[in-house]
Amino acid sequence: MRAITVEPHHPHTARLEDIPEPDVRDGSILVEAVAVGICGTDVEIVDGKYGWAPPGETRLVLGHESLGCVVDPGPSAAFRKGDLVVSIVRRPDPVPCPNCAVGEWDMCGNGRYTERGIKEINGFMSERWRIEPEYAMKIDPSLGLLGVLLEPTTVVTKAWEQVFAIGQRAFWEPRTVLVTGAGPIGLLAALVGRQRGLEVHVLDRVESGPKPDLVRALGATYHTGTVADVGFEPDVIVECTGVGQVIQDAVTGIGAGGIVCLTGVGAGGSTVGPAVADVAAAAVLKNNAIVGSVNANKRHWYKAGQALAHADRSWLARLVTRREPPENLMRALQRQPEDIKVVIQFREA
Numbered sequence: 562m563r564a565i566t567v568e569p570h571h572p573h574t575a576r577l578e579d580i581p582e583p584d585v586r587d588g589s590i591l592v593e594a595v596a597v598g599i600c601g602t603d604v605e606i607v608d609g610k611y612g613w614a615p616p617g618e619t620r621l622v623l624g625h626e627s628l629g630c631v632v633d634p635g636p637s638a639a640f641r642k643g644d645l646v647v648s649i650v651r652r653p654d655p656v657p658c659p660n661c662a663v664g665e666w667d668m669c670g671n672g673r674y675t676e677r678g679i680k681e682i683n684g685f686m687s688e689r690w691r692i693e694p695e696y697a698m699k700i701d702p703s704l705g706l707l708g709v710l711l712e713p714t715t716v717v718t719k720a721w722e723q724v725f726a727i728g729q730r731a732f733w734e735p736r737t738v739l740v741t742g743a744g745p746i747g748l749l750a751a752l753v754g755r756q757r758g759l760e761v762h763v764l765d766r767v768e769s770g771p772k773p774d775l776v777r778a779l780g781a782t783y784h785t786g787t788v789a790d791v792g793f794e795p796d797v798i799v800e801c802t803g804v805g806q807v808i809q810d811a812v813t814g815i816g817a818g819g820i821v822c823l824t825g826v827g828a829g830g831s832t833v834g835p836a837v838a839d840v841a842a843a844a845v846l847k848n849n850a851i852v853g854s855v856n857a858n859k860r861h862w863y864k865a866g867q868a869l870a871h872a873d874r875s876w877l878a879r880l881v882t883r884r885e886p887p888e889n890l891m892r893a894l895q896r897q898p899e900d901i902k903v904v905i906q907f908r909e910a
């Protein structure tokens with residue numbers, strides 16, 4: 562079967578090639594790939610900056626934002642041929658650490674977790690893949706291709722859960738949220754914020770293209786410029802850019818008792834503004850909490866499925882701005898100005 566593979570930590574090695582059919586040991590459910598979303602992590606892996614091949618192998622099948630159609634459910638009574646499914650990305654570490662032992666692998670304490678398409682287990686950019694029933698999530702069939710948005714929605718669902726859990730440390734009635742970055746994660750964070758009844762503001766650098774309208778269609782407000790330019794101190798900031806200056810501005814711009822949730826993974830860069838001790842002093846005096854959030858466990862996958870099922874289909878459809886066949890991988894990876902979510906499409910949903 563055809564698959565997109567890469568040699569992690571070796572740039573320019575991604576290619577479409579023929580590989581053997583998936584091994585039955587990978588899971589009892591056989592799935593035909595429908596589509597796989599591309600995100601910044603995939604770009605990092607292709608650029609040779611991240612990712613790990615399965616033990617004993619040199620190449621990794623790329624792709625962790627899956628959507629597929631069950632062709633053989635195997636012995637599991639919970640799945641049927643034709644079901645649209647998405648795979649959970651992370652698997653618990655083998656020790657396991659206490660968090661993995663209770664199914665909270667997103668909070669793995671020893672870093673020995675594995676992730677499909679990222680860390681030591683093959684991903685989903687292959688014509689067929691296999692999955693264990695306990696890691697397969699059925700989606701609302703009416704979502705069709707939009708089910709490919711489930712994985713990024715799980716990431717924001719966990720981030721929101723973190724924010725609300727931390728909020729319980731004191732009396733807390735959040736009203737305003739600022740989302741920094743209007744990429745897929747930012748827009749989905751805004752969607753979930755609106756579903757929770759919050760006043761949502763989204764900040765991004767672009768002034769045209771689909772993003773401003775997508776934000777307004779949620780009943781949220783679109784801003785350009787800096788965090789300080791939004792003109793108020795938010796109760797919550799969900800940071801989705803990973804850009805040093807935006808992170809610094811978020812930490813200094815949050816309101817008293819407010820929570821900054823960091824979801825973007827960036828690197829390097831330089832910042833201008835107050836020194837770290839001054840930023841920390843302000844956070845102390847305002848009781849701020851700054852929390853990083855990565856990945857998602859099964860509870861988040863379940864909740865994210867509900868969030869997508871309740872979302873407006875035409876709004877979700879506008880997030881998928883480009884679909885490319887597997888042979889166009891390189892074109893799919895090249896960011897176009899109007900891109901939001903680009904997917905590799907293997908077949909119709």
Ligand code: BGC
Binds near residue numbers: 600
């Ligand atoms: C994925 C997460 C993963 C993280 C770190 C993200 O792109 O969505 O599932 O945990 O990368 O590898």
